[in-house]
Amino acid sequence: MWFRDLVLPIVSTSLLLILAQVTELPLGVRASSLLKFGLLLAGSWTGILLCGHVADAIGAPADHSARARILDDRYLGTFGACAISCSMLVILAVSHSGMPPPMLLAISPIVAALVGIASVGIFSESSVLRLGLSVGIVIGLAIAFWLVVPGSLLSLLISIGPAPLVAWKLRQDRRNGQRVAPTMVGLATFLCSIIVFSV
Amino acid sequence: MLSSAPVTLRFLSRLPVPGGARVDEPRDIHAAWFPPVGFVIGALVATLDLCAARLAWEVRDVLVIVTGIALSGALHFDALMDAADGLSVARAESQSVTHASVHTSAGIASGLLAGCVAWLGLSTLHGDLRWLWLICAPVFGRSAIVVGYRALPPGPDVGAVTRSLAKSAHSWTAGLSLVICAGLMFALLGGVAVFAFLASAAAALLAIRIFQEHKGGVGGDHFGALGVIGECSVLIVAAFYTTALRA
Numbered sequence: 001m002w003f004r005d006l007v008l009p010i011v012s013t014s015l016l017l018i019l020a021q022v023t024e025l026p027l028g029v030r031a032s033s034l035l036k037f038g039l040l041l042a043g044s045w046t047g048i049l050l051c052g053h054v055a056d057a058i059g060a061p062a063d064h065s066a067r068a069r070i071l072d073d074r075y076l077g078t079f080g081a082c083a084i085s086c087s088m089l090v091i092l093a094v095s096h097s098g099m100p101p102p103m104l105l106a107i108s109p110i111v112a113a114l115v116g117i118a119s120v121g122i123f124s125e126s127s128v129l130r131l132g133l134s135v136g137i138v139i140g141l142a143i144a145f146w147l148v149v150p151g152s153l154l155s156l157l158i159s160i161g162p163a164p165l166v167a168w169k170l171r172q173d174r175r176n177g178q179r180v181a182p183t184m185v186g187l188a189t190f191l192c193s194i195i196v197f198s199v
Numbered sequence: 200m201l202s203s204a205p206v207t208l209r210f211l212s213r214l215p216v217p218g219g220a221r222v223d224e225p226r227d228i229h230a231a232w233f234p235p236v237g238f239v240i241g242a243l244v245a246t247l248d249l250c251a252a253r254l255a256w257e258v259r260d261v262l263v264i265v266t267g268i269a270l271s272g273a274l275h276f277d278a279l280m281d282a283a284d285g286l287s288v289a290r291a292e293s294q295s296v297t298h299a300s301v302h303t304s305a306g307i308a309s310g311l312l313a314g315c316v317a318w319l320g321l322s323t324l325h326g327d328l329r330w331l332w333l334i335c336a337p338v339f340g341r342s343a344i345v346v347g348y349r350a351l352p353p354g355p356d357v358g359a360v361t362r363s364l365a366k367s368a369h370s371w372t373a374g375l376s377l378v379i380c381a382g383l384m385f386a387l388l389g390g391v392a393v394f395a396f397l398a399s400a401a402a403a404l405l406a407i408r409i410f411q412e413h414k415g416g417v418g419g420d421h422f423g424a425l426g427v428i429g430e431c432s433v434l435i436v437a438a439f440y441t442t443a444l445r446a
Contacts, residue, residue, distance in 0.1 A: 033319055033322070034319045034323075034435060034439075037315065037319055048304075048308055049287075049305060049308055050304070052304040052307065052308075074287075074296070075302065075303055076301075076302065076307055080304065080307075081307050084304060084308050085307075088308070088311045088312070088315055092315045096322065
């Protein structure tokens with residue numbers, strides 16, 4: 001269930017928020033980009049692991065059945081290894097640069113996860129649930145952003161820009177019976193948001 | 200005992216160690232030489248780092264990591280990725296996946312994670328104590344492997360090398376080697392070396408327990424992975440210590 005996918009982003013966001021708020025921490029912990037890297041990676045770990053398989057499936061020109069077989073394969077090819085490498089390099093660069101405002105960086109994992117869940121609503125059987133869930137989440141996110149960092153709404157909109165495209169491209173893909181689109185939408189949103197917040 | 204030193208060095212590194220044409224026997228590899236081999240590798244890495252003093256810090260940090268991996272022949276790095284592969288699948292398939300020559304996403308991500316953590320840790324060590332930490336990390340990394348062998352017996356289906364190392368790790372010479380290396384690092388780095396040693400040992404014990412819980416019996420790849428886990432733990436301690444000193 002997608003509830004389980006929320007655990008790591010929630011934990012990551014909580015700890016990053018604590019790190020952003022607490023001004024007195026022992027042993028120079030607050031200044032450590034290692035902690036930020038670890039927490040950001042933890043919040044996006046599920047997406048990082050899955051993006052390799054999705055990249056292999058998309059990168060190989062194949063019909064639907066071959067694509068499904070590649071998605072279910074436990075081993076990775078070159079595209080998959082590159083996708084994981086690039087994702088981790090982005091997180092490494094952002095955490096090392098110290099550029100993104102701490103609050104925005106802290107909420108990026110949970111925001112991305114919620115955007116991914118909103119894409120679940122798109123694929124729901126019930127049209128009412130689909131619309132309600134997606135609209136509710138997006139409105140909630142906009143309000144949260146407006147409250148947390150006024151003026152960051154534009155950054156949020158730019159960050160979730162790729163989400164509909166990713167959701168559409170992967171709408172029919174599954175790995176081990178589970179849809180890959182929500183997790184990939186979440187990862188794409190996460191990576192875009194931390195890049196945009198670094199500007 | 201002394202004759203096992205070059206054999207162990209040949210096993211743990213890609214250094215051109217003279218040893219004649221005969222094939223090394225697994226029983227000639229001795230765990231007591233693991234920390235000293237770490238010292239040799241650390242000294243070579245520190246020397247290369249000093250020679251690269253004119254380069255940008257970020258590039259030097261990458262060179263340190265690449266040199267360390269190259270000197271060890273990616274032995275522990277590959278072991279870490281294999282161990283992570285085994286963790287990512289069900290217990291029944293763990294052994295076959297661990298021994299496969301390809302990697303799962305978890306294995307690749309774990310290898311990259313170790314590289315990133317090492318790079319981030321090194322990025323805080325741009326000061327006078329850098330060369331000492333460059334020596335300390337491989338020493339305690341290899342010591343973590345010995346600690347792992349002493350803490351947990353290997354599974355029943357391991358190879359001859361792992362069985363031999365498990366036996367030699369319990370010898371008094373291996374214990375003495377751990378004490379001497381820890382004492383040497385304490386003399387060089389001071390009290391923080393104790394934290395670094397404890398961190399690498401604790402990380403190794405935690406990791407080996409996780410491997411055993413999941414797989415039901417640990418093998419050579421699991422013990423080998425402790426080398427990277429121990430080194431990364433030392434670099435994390437070094438990063439926090441150095442950052443705290445500057446704060």
